[in-house]
Amino acid sequence: MITLADFFTYTSHYRTGVYHDLNTFEWLFPIFVLFALIYFLFKYKDIFKNNKLLDKRLRISIGLAFIILYLSHYLLRYAIYGYDTLILPFQLCSISMFLAIILIFTKNRTIYTFVLFTGVAGGLLSLFVPIIGYDSNYYRYYQYMLAHGILILTPLYFMAVHGFYPxxxxxxxxxxxxxxxxxxxxxxxxxxxxxxxxxxxxxxxxxxxxxxxxxxxxxxxxxxxxxxxxxxxxxxxxxxxxxxxxxx
Structure with missing residues (x-):
């Protein structure tokens, strides 16, 4: 039985050597949901394109959720390891996520192009070849899948709805x-x-x-x-x- 404390376990599997493998469903379901969302995004993009208030509310909501997912990763790691290299946001996806959050709130085209090329590539690689160390019994699994999913969807949303093309x-x-x-x-x-x-x-x-x-x-x-x-x-x-x- 997984307790709440167990659910938020956030130690690095590189440090502990403990690795929980994903089953096929845990691996493929987030990918299926992502591609379904991409399909519906481009199919119904005009709903958001023609309603600026809805577009703004969606961006703010997703942006705030993204901030929570992003910060929780480093706060939970900091709670365990303190000032350690593990809490440095220097992975490519971490850098892209930080910029994607700024993009969501500012609609900056320069940031958009960088996130499009690095975020989509890094996000897809992370989903297809996940190195998480945690399965769906743990918060880290959901944080990882949701954060990378939003990272991929963010530049695609700006392409579909705002007409951003590099x-x-x-x-x-x-x-x-x-x-x-x-x-x-x-x-x-x-x-x-x-x-x-x-x-x-x-x-x-x-x-x-x-x-x-x-x-x-x-x-x-x-x-x-x-x-x-x-x-x-x-x-x-x-x-x-x-x-x-x-x-x-």
């Missing part, structure tokens, strides 16, 4: 921002021994993340990451531009 210049700028963040984290991880964005120069990190060896090991796997990033930005921009022109 220009070539904005796409290049977003790529440069991502590169700056990645290079900073590469150096930070090297000196602090952390794992943010899974970017490493220390060969010993391959022992903790053995999948890296399948891509040439450290540092060769970084070349693969760079190539995948470039392909993602180019294909996403071309795909969105094609859909935009087809719609017009």
């Amino acid at each position: 220009s070539k210049r904005e796409t290049i700028y977003a790529y440069i921002m991502a590169q700056v963040a990645a290079k900073f984290m590469l150096v930070f991880n090297y000196f602090m021994g952390t794992d943010f964005m899974f970017l490493f120069l220390d060969p010993n990190k391959a022992n903790k993340f053995p999948i890296i060896n399948n891509f040439g090991g450290i540092p060769l796997y970084l070349i693969w990451i760079e190539l995948v990033t470039i392909v993602w930005f180019v294909l996403t921009y071309l795909g969105i531009t094609f859909l935009k022109n087809k719609r017009n």
